[in-house]
Amino acid sequence: MKAFAQLFLSLDETNKTNEKVKVLKDYFINVPDTDKMHMLALFTGRRPKRPINSTLIRNWAIEASNIPQWLFEESYHVVGDLAETMSLLMPESDRSSNKTLTEWIAEINVQAARTEEERKLWLLDSWAMLDRQERFVFNKLLTGSFRIGVSSNLVVKALADITGIEAPALTHRIMGSWMPEDYTYDQLVQEQSAADNISRPYPFFLAYPIQETSEKRKSAEEVGLALGDAEDWQAEWKWDGIRAQMIKRGGEIFIWSRGEDLATEKFPELHPFLNALPDGTVLDGEILSFQNGLPMPFNVLQTRIGRKNLSKKILTDSPVATIVYDCLEYAGEDIRYKTQSERREILEKLQSETEYPEVFRISSLIQFNSWDELEKIREQSRAMIAEGIMLKRKSATYQVGRRRGDWWKWKIDPLSVDAVMIYAQKGHGRRADLYTDYTFAVWDGDKLVPFAKAYSGLTDAEINKVDYFVKRNTLEKFGPVRTVKPELVFEIGFEGINKSTRHKSGIALRFPRILRWRHDKPKEEADTLESLKDLLGEHGG
Amino acid sequence: MGYYNTMAKPLLEFTDRGIYCAQGKFYIDPWKPVDDAVITHAHADHAYVGHKNYLAHHLSKEVLYYRLGEINLRTIEYGETVTKNGVQISMYPAGHVIGSAQIRVEYKGVVWVVSGDYKTDDDGISTPFEPVKCHHFISECTFGMPVYSWKPQSEIFTDVNNWWRGNVENGVATVIVGYSLGKAQRILQNLDLDIGKVYTHGVIENTNEALRRNGVMLNPTERITSESSKEEVRKGIIIAPPSSVGTPWMRKFGPYSFGYCSGWMAIRGAKRRRAADRGFIMSDHADWNGLVSAIDATGCECVYLTHGYTASFTRYLNEIGFNAREVHTLYGGEEEDSTITEGEEVKEENELSKEEKVSPIGGDLEGAAP
Numbered sequence: 001m002k003a004f005a006q007l008f009l010s011l012d013e014t015n016k017t018n019e020k021v022k023v024l025k026d027y028f029i030n031v032p033d034t035d036k037m038h039m040l041a042l043f044t045g046r047r048p049k050r051p052i053n054s055t056l057i058r059n060w061a062i063e064a065s066n067i068p069q070w071l072f073e074e075s076y077h078v079v080g081d082l083a084e085t086m087s088l089l090m091p092e093s094d095r096s097s098n099k100t101l102t103e104w105i106a107e108i109n110v111q112a113a114r115t116e117e118e119r120k121l122w123l124l125d126s127w128a129m130l131d132r133q134e135r136f137v138f139n140k141l142l143t144g145s146f147r148i149g150v151s152s153n154l155v156v157k158a159l160a161d162i163t164g165i166e167a168p169a170l171t172h173r174i175m176g177s178w179m180p181e182d183y184t185y186d187q188l189v190q191e192q193s194a195a196d197n198i199s200r201p202y203p204f205f206l207a208y209p210i211q212e213t214s215e216k217r218k219s220a221e222e223v224g225l226a227l228g229d230a231e232d233w234q235a236e237w238k239w240d241g242i243r244a245q246m247i248k249r250g251g252e253i254f255i256w257s258r259g260e261d262l263a264t265e266k267f268p269e270l271h272p273f274l275n276a277l278p279d280g281t282v283l284d285g286e287i288l289s290f291q292n293g294l295p296m297p298f299n300v301l302q303t304r305i306g307r308k309n310l311s312k313k314i315l316t317d318s319p320v321a322t323i324v325y326d327c328l329e330y331a332g333e334d335i336r337y338k339t340q341s342e343r344r345e346i347l348e349k350l351q352s353e354t355e356y357p358e359v360f361r362i363s364s365l366i367q368f369n370s371w372d373e374l375e376k377i378r379e380q381s382r383a384m385i386a387e388g389i390m391l392k393r394k395s396a397t398y399q400v401g402r403r404r405g406d407w408w409k410w411k412i413d414p415l416s417v418d419a420v421m422i423y424a425q426k427g428h429g430r431r432a433d434l435y436t437d438y439t440f441a442v443w444d445g446d447k448l449v450p451f452a453k454a455y456s457g458l459t460d461a462e463i464n465k466v467d468y469f470v471k472r473n474t475l476e477k478f479g480p481v482r483t484v485k486p487e488l489v490f491e492i493g494f495e496g497i498n499k500s501t502r503h504k505s506g507i508a509l510r511f512p513r514i515l516r517w518r519h520d521k522p523k524e525e526a527d528t529l530e531s532l533k534d535l536l537g538e539h540g541g
Numbered sequence: 542m543g544y545y546n547t548m549a550k551p552l553l554e555f556t557d558r559g560i561y562c563a564q565g566k567f568y569i570d571p572w573k574p575v576d577d578a579v580i581t582h583a584h585a586d587h588a589y590v591g592h593k594n595y596l597a598h599h600l601s602k603e604v605l606y607y608r609l610g611e612i613n614l615r616t617i618e619y620g621e622t623v624t625k626n627g628v629q630i631s632m633y634p635a636g637h638v639i640g641s642a643q644i645r646v647e648y649k650g651v652v653w654v655v656s657g658d659y660k661t662d663d664d665g666i667s668t669p670f671e672p673v674k675c676h677h678f679i680s681e682c683t684f685g686m687p688v689y690s691w692k693p694q695s696e697i698f699t700d701v702n703n704w705w706r707g708n709v710e711n712g713v714a715t716v717i718v719g720y721s722l723g724k725a726q727r728i729l730q731n732l733d734l735d736i737g738k739v740y741t742h743g744v745i746e747n748t749n750e751a752l753r754r755n756g757v758m759l760n761p762t763e764r765i766t767s768e769s770s771k772e773e774v775r776k777g778i779i780i781a782p783p784s785s786v787g788t789p790w791m792r793k794f795g796p797y798s799f800g801y802c803s804g805w806m807a808i809r810g811a812k813r814r815r816a817a818d819r820g821f822i823m824s825d826h827a828d829w830n831g832l833v834s835a836i837d838a839t840g841c842e843c844v845y846l847t848h849g850y851t852a853s854f855t856r857y858l859n860e861i862g863f864n865a866r867e868v869h870t871l872y873g874g875e876e877e878d879s880t881i882t883e884g885e886e887v888k889e890e891n892e893l894s895k896e897e898k899v900s901p902i903g904g905d906l907e908g909a910a911p
Contacts, residue, residue, distance in 0.1 A: 012809065012812065012813065013818060013819055013820075014818055015816050015818065065687070067687055068857075068860065070856075071687060071853065071857055074686065074850075074853045075686055075687060075688045078686050078688060078808070078850070079688055079808055079809075079810070080808075080810045081809065081810065084808070084809055085688065088687075088688040088690075088807070088808075089687055089688060136809075149813070428810070429810050429813070430810045430811075430813040430814045431810060431814070432808055432809075432810030432811065433808065433810065433811060434814075460814070477852075
């Protein structure tokens, strides 16, 4: 655990990619193979199961810290991370421990079979033998999300340097479902074929945005300058659903979402067509709710994500289909090396043979002769229930991760309103102890009605200024939330707008974020609820 | 409970100009112009320009002149008493920075103490904090949360010196960042000078020079100028103010490793926000235990919390048996405030280019908010 805690600290102590890779390599070289695999699992989002309920852990930590509960909660708001809060509040350890990461995780896992009393004794004893940094990492293992601020790309790079295996191959080998207990380091570094693990998906190829924000709007001319000849490109609508990879191998089917979650059981509508595919087929596409042959807005699909049981009602109200746009494996062969056009041909053939064309749809190509023409077509995106346009170079191979060059997304500009900030709350992680989470309101007569929360979009310098304003213009405090003097106006951008019965304003926004701070606007000139509801008529469902 | 009870006005009150003593007709650390100002220390949120008369500690003299220009200043020693209209004013060490003082005010047997900013640990350069018995104690609580707990200074400087040594071995410049009055001198006096020479940013060197004029013995430093050799500087260590982070001035020493010294570094999120290569948890304010023990040591009947985590800290003190009150002041936009705004960065850079032409307000604002 000491090495793992040190790894964490060293990664925190540098912002330079090369140094981070060096730190990761040092770790890999110096720890046993089982620790390597546990680290790899943790750094790629495979956290061990939580054997102890986090409320209990929190309560025992409060007991060990000897402070009142409210002060613990306040401390948590200052620190912005539960594991760190607990490690800071407990008294210094009086012993030390040389257990490895593997040993600690094994101990954590056996707690599931223990009684509450036994767990508590074990936990208090464990805390007492770990120093502050170790305790922080240990608490991270026990509780919440294990986010490190190091992308899995960097981990793969370090591993590639050490093993001599190319990064894309390694990335592929750590995809899908595996646990460090049953996947050894030897297996990872040995030559293997896709057949070794029939469920394993390929790393997704992600498009790069053509325009980062609505303020850096790109004209057809600029797009043309950047991408060259229009005829070298294929264009499709950018569908607003769940990105998924669908696999048929060895008579079994698997559906993976982009977050590397196995989601096969969540989409039973897709099973018949997948089962009918030839073995050794992998498709890449988008899962959407469809009704009467038309895609529905994302919020309809949202109602069924996260449900454990798919009731009949959900399946009737929000039936899904998939729009497929790529084929990565065909007849058992990895065809990612083929060109976009070649893969498209194979995909079209597969789709033409399906008996389920209503469910297995293909993303139709947009016909266009010039960038100007495409720019006009792009304006129809909202009507198509699409987020914009995807551009793919006809000669492109299917690559790994987000890459500039061959796949681009040209999103439509967000809708926007000017709104007044009325509540603020402290953020988490690197925004801990700063007021960074805001609630915005629009005018309804002479009242301000909250309609959206947004967390992102401001620069650090702007956040500092807003934080300063909040601290000096607080009207009321409700727990962590502060009511602030309505004064600051921001332009809020969003992708879609829908009716909502859960919100006071009667509307819900999709992806609200701050586009800019309207220093030029007094609060009286912010938009009204009426103008938002007008947008609902034009763009909402 | 008579209707017209005889309870007199408190000796010190909180007004929109600062802490006021009506009987003695003076203010302590006022933020608007007044006739008589008693100053706890020379940081910008405590020592404003524009008062007719200033009273401060001897060791604040030159820094105050440097920062505020030609002011009418009287300075006294710790323990020395000045009487105004029967009110006795005296100063006691606050341990915050060189020359920082707690202000003790006594009238007809009632004693108030204004802490200003303070820390309870001895930093080896500021006169160490002394608890002062009083009835009413006005305290800061910048780090008034139990998550803040400082390590002994010797441990921190072992880390600092090891980091510096490592950078020299790797041929990387070392930039250590701390505020120009306080942290900068504390760092300077605790570096291992066998490793190399100490270079300073102009804003810091100006403060060092003011302190030297005041008779403070500081380790040798060399001001960085346009003539400084990058190769030589790389073998030493650069002490720079927070506002220089990420500026072209700093970038010209690249490749460098940049360390940040602040109490806020205790929290991982704040540390990541600073994007420092190394965060050293070092503060000129008392940590949680320091605050509680300092308040306890005064034996006060009532404690007033002026800035920091006032709400939580006040509630906690009341729960453990103190009589604590939260008061609103304009202190705390200073020293270790976690916010630095763009405006100031520009300001200090301009100052550097003007170098010798110090503005009448003088000095940096130490991280004061806009």
